Amino acid sequence: MAGASPSPDAPASPVPAPLLERPADLKLFLRTLPALPGVYRMKDASGTVLYVGKARDLGKRVRSYFRRNLPSPRTAQMISRVVEIDTTTVGSEAEALLLENNLIKTLKPRFNILFRDDKTYPFLKLSAHPFPQISYYRGGTDRRSQFFGPYPSAFAVREGIQLLQKIFHLRTCEDSYFANRSRPCLLHQIRRCSAPCVGLIDEEHYRRDVNAAITFLKGGHKEILEEMEAEMQQAAGELRFEEAAVLRDRISALSRVQHQQSMEVNADTDADIIAIEQADGHVCLNLAMVRGGRHLGDKAHFPTQVGEVDQDTLASVLDAFLTQHYAGATIPGVIICAQKPQDPEMLDMLRAQAGHPVAWVQDPRASRRRWLMQAHTNAKIALTRHLAIDGSQLRRTQDLLDVLGLSLDPASLRVECFDISHTMGEATQASCVVYENNRMTPGQYRRFNIQGIEPGDDYAAMRQVLLRRYGKWAEKPDGPQPEEEARKRSDAARMPDIVLVDGGKGQISSAREVFESLGLDIGLLVGVAKGEGRKVGLETLVFADGREPLVLGGESPALMLVAQIRDEAHRFAITGMRARRAKARRVSRLEEVDGVGPRRRQRLLSRFGGLRGIMAASVEDLASVEGISLPLAESIYQQLHHSGDMR
Structure with a gap:
């Protein structure tokens, strides 16, 4: 490690020169780096992490940054600001990949390309039960149940569940519901479930349907069709015409599904197809998923902190996606992409993490070429739509800045909005939503359970949530802080430029009291007072610093943005309140x-x-x-x- 983080209690000292201006120290430091896998963190003079990277050989990788001719101006700009480099060695390349991903998501370094954290991709789950249930699942997998996926979206999973219901009549009900049924439910009546809950199908025949569904999910369409056709012919020959008709309907449904969704006939291929497109300084990376030869859908990703877009940038986007997407996720045996990773160690790390061979197909043939072309087409469509929406949001953001007289870059504007929700004083909850980078950022939303106030006192609730949210800033010491303190404040990386409060003069007065007691700028506070009949477009903006209230009118782009943020805060508050109230009501009676x-x-x-x-x-x-x-x-x-x- 080069140097140590400054202590908040240490006396002020001159800002140290960048490493590039200290060749003796730099050479000594580079010679001490081990030839082991690990992660490195580059920091500036204030101790802020600028970049997080991984390496199979830490010494070799870090030394490559200090050559005379750096390939990228972005890299040269970063290195010119580096004062300190921390390193952490790990046991394997796969561990380095996981640690890098975790640090990027935690620290959000300025020079790392960031992808929005979608937590985990969803799976289709078959439970460990004598009559297995099919269900939507998101989270860590275990060995007791069977999991299929991952799928690119919740919609894709639910579509898969509907298909299995139509073709194989598997149950979707919870085990507790299943154990207490006395008659078939509606799903049986519409021929979506074989009603094992009331004994209309025995365990042997239900298990046969489950095995057929598993074969289908693994790509064995032809085998299932042949088996069903043989069973249908046998049932018809034995004059069991009703059973033969059910099998006929299943064959028909399966044939339609195979025609619509199979990307490669009779294939059991698991593959990810990655397509990257760029336009007007924006980048879209589209991921299409194929499991068992079936196209499960695709998902468009729009990375942030990309900077100037060129071929090197697109390669960096690909590397960042591979690091952040596959850390802890299922890695298929085939990845199809028109370009290779920039990092020569990336494929080795992916193979080490996957535990099986991973083939990188850069110039696909036949059906795989069609997959890649379709992925690029979908990426272009998604990017066009994103640019249209992004342009509209940019106009709204700029108009809001103009209305409020703020001289800020629209991309840097941070707005936090608060709302209070309860039912007759019960389960009071406050929400805080965040608008940043011209979009809502759900990963930074927060809910606050309000306690110790008179039921229904919205003003006291608003005072409490603002004290809890911004009290840390009143206590914030001056000067650089250790990483541990920075991580504690990660829920509010910086004070917002605008604090919206859902309410009029009363709520703004409560908010003003809090800000004055904390020594914060009351000019940040803006109340959104509802108009007559609570109609959208009639809202009035109320200010805490004495400015005259503003009525912008329903056609104002600024008011459209304010209403969008306010409505999101209300939605987030009311869903949390309902969940809290339902939980309290469900448990309290038994207690x-x-x-x-x-x-x-x-x-x-x-x-x-x-x-x-x-x-x-x-x-x-x-x-x-x-x-x-x-x-x-x-x-x-x-x-x-x-x-x-x-x-």
Whole structure:
């Protein structure tokens, strides 16, 4: 490591010269770097991380930045600001890839190209159950259930579930619902489920349908069709015409699906197709996914912090995507892309992480060439749409800056908006949404549970949320801070340029009190007072610093942007409030029952699927739950049915 981070308590010292102006120190440092895999972090004079990178050989990679002729002006600009380089060695190339991705997402370095964090891609899940359930799943996988994917979007997963319902009649209901059915549900009546919950199909025949669905998901369309056709002929020959008709309908549905979705006949290929397009200084990377020969859809990504777009930039975009997308994700056996990664070690790292061979196809043939051409076409369409939306947002942002008299770059404007939501004072929750880089940034949204106030007191709720959100800035010490302190403040990387409050004079007065007590600029505060009948376009902007209220009119681009941000804050607050209220109502009634602790409460909920199922259960049903005796079951029944209506 070259140097140490300055302590906030240390006396002020001159800003150290960049490493390039200290050749003796630089040569000594470069000689000490190990020839091991790891991650390096380049920092400026204030200790801010400028760039995070990985390497199979740390010494070789870091030394390559200090050649006389750097290939990229962007790299040269970064190196001219570097004062300090930290390194971390790891056990393998795959670990380096994962660590680099985590640091990029945590630190968001200025010179790294960033892709929006989509958490994880969704899967289609078949549960570990005698009658497996098909469901949408997002998160870490385990060995008990079977997972298929990943899919590029939630829509693609749900479309896949609908197909399996139509063709194989697999159940989608939760296990608790499945265990307590007494008659078939609507899905059975519309021929989307074979109703194993009430014994209309036995385990052997249901398992056969599950195995056929698994074969289908793995690309074995031809085998399934042949098997179904043989079964249909046999059923017809044995005069089981109703069963033959069901198989005929399944064959027809499967044939349509194969025609519409199969990208390669009778293939079991798993592949990712990556297409990169650029226009007007913007870049779109489109990822298409093929699993089992079936096209699962594609997803367009628009990286940030790209800078000037040229061929080197496009190669850097590809490397950044591979690092951030495949860290901890499933890596297919084939990646198709018209260009190769810029980093010569990237493919080795992907193979090490995947644990199997990964083929990079740069010049595909036959059907694979059609896949790549289609991916490029979709990338161009997505980029055109993005530019149109981005241009509209840019105009709205610039108009808002003009209206408020702010001289800022529209791309640098940061707006935070607050809203309060509750039902008759119950489950009060505040939301904070963020608008930055000309778009809403959901990754920075926050919810605050409001406590210790009089129910329904919106002004007190607003004071509490603003104190909690901005109190840290009033306490912020001067001077550079260690990385640990910077990470603690990562939820609010900097003070916003505008703080929107959903409300009029009362809410703005509450907000002003908080800002004055914290010593913050009250000129940032803007209230959005609803117009007559709460009609959009009649809002009035109210200011905390004494400026006259503004009525912009329904055609104002600035008001359209304000309304967009305000409505998003309201949506985010009300969904959180409803979830909190539902959770409180669902649990609170059981918590009031004497003799039922957390363990028994969990067993009851697992057995009956929720409070409504418990309410519908008889004393004998309650007593069948482990840990609940007959007298306790009678007591539970009496308390639930004679202590008021179910909330």
